[in-house]
Amino acid sequence: MPESLAPDLLTDQHIVVTGGGTGLGRAMARRVSDLGAAVTINGRRPDPLAETVSDIEEAGGTAEGIQCNVRDPEAVQAFFDEAEERQGPVTRLVNNAAANFLAPTEDLSPNGFDAIVRTNLYGSFYCTQACGRRWLERETEGVVLSIATTYAETGSAYVVPSAMSKAGIVAMTRSLAAEWGSEGIRLNAVAPGPFPTEGAWDRLVPDEDLAQQMQDRVPLGRFGSPDELADLASVLLSDLTGYMNGEVVTFDGGEALAAGGQFNTFTRMPREQVKALMEQLRPD
Ligand code: HXC
Numbered sequence: 001m002p003e004s005l006a007p008d009l010l011t012d013q014h015i016v017v018t019g020g021g022t023g024l025g026r027a028m029a030r031r032v033s034d035l036g037a038a039v040t041i042n043g044r045r046p047d048p049l050a051e052t053v054s055d056i057e058e059a060g061g062t063a064e065g066i067q068c069n070v071r072d073p074e075a076v077q078a079f080f081d082e083a084e085e086r087q088g089p090v091t092r093l094v095n096n097a098a099a100n101f102l103a104p105t106e107d108l109s110p111n112g113f114d115a116i117v118r119t120n121l122y123g124s125f126y127c128t129q130a131c132g133r134r135w136l137e138r139e140t141e142g143v144v145l146s147i148a149t150t151y152a153e154t155g156s157a158y159v160v161p162s163a164m165s166k167a168g169i170v171a172m173t174r175s176l177a178a179e180w181g182s183e184g185i186r187l188n189a190v191a192p193g194p195f196p197t198e199g200a201w202d203r204l205v206p207d208e209d210l211a212q213q214m215q216d217r218v219p220l221g222r223f224g225s226p227d228e229l230a231d232l233a234s235v236l237l238s239d240l241t242g243y244m245n246g247e248v249v250t251f252d253g254g255e256a257l258a259a260g261g262q263f264n265t266f267t268r269m270p271r272e273q274v275k276a277l278m279e280q281l282r283p284d
Pocket of ligand 1: 098099100101102103109110111112113115116149162193194195199200203204
């Protein structure tokens with residue numbers, strides 16, 4: 001763990017991480033705990049929740065895992081009641097739970113569409129609204145950090161329900177930043193590029209060749225690591241960024257921008273070759 005973040009950065013915070021048993025959620029839960037927060041994670045499967053909680057406890061942190069499917073609004077209310085009973089008022093929320101799979105859009109069934117949109121969009125809304133209501137009633141500040149994606153802005157083929165729902169999460173973030181900002185409630189989002197986690201890669205990256213192609217698209221030449229994302233999330237959840245509200249922070253090694261610029265493909269050629277080509281184009 002880098003020592004640059006103060007170990008008490010998130011002391012006195014009770015942070016909920018949805019989908020916190022695995023992948024990026026797990027990395028964020030671990031990191032905010034290392035920085036002093038009490039953590040409550042939720043998810044559908046008890047085993048990953050128990051593993052993450054015991055991992056955090058072994059590292060000296062305080063964590064609770066509560067089974068909950070964020071698609072179910074009643075289960076979400078019950079989850080927050082239980083989380084607060086166990087560890088006191090929730091002060092920060094990370095909307096991380098997500099569902100996705102690759103599908104030709106013409107073949108998507110209503111159930112398939114629902115499974116993704118209900119998890120990503122409805123789930124994030126239910127959790128955000130539950131926290132917002134509590135914070136407004138108590139007249140306390142609060143922070144919501146949602147995990148979006150770079151293709152929320154650009155769209156992406158073959159993941160249309162995910163792109164639609166992540167775009168909705170961005171819209172929620174910006175809308176509520178305005179609506180609740182005056183009450184001391186801030187909402188921001190992170191738009192990650194490719195981060196190889198089991199949950200995402202099993203569903204979205206069919207083979208090694210495609211993984212390599214995805215990596216080659218990133219100007220920095222590598223995928224992101226969950227720990228890097230967890231560091232960024234910790235800062236965004238802290239008071240260090242107390243004036244940031246309604247922002248979407250892209251965290252993708254430059255991948256999304258590189259996909260857009262018309263001449264960016266030149267960067268895949270050796271630099272000397274590019275220089276020679278450009279020399280040819282110079283007028284005599
Ligand atoms: C087509 C599929 C499918 C697939 C499921 N379905 N998988 N259709 N291709 N690969 C259809 C089913 O046939 C069914 O429709 C409907 O979806 C619901 O499926 P269930 O298995 O009954 O639902 P459920 O158990 O809720 O599963 C939801 C899920 C699953 C989305 C399908 O993958 C899941 O739980 N994922 C959670 C974790 C996850 O997805 N992590 C990745 C997020 S990462 P019918 O009509 O047959 O009933 C991410 C990063 C993006 O988003 C950025 C990457 C660069």
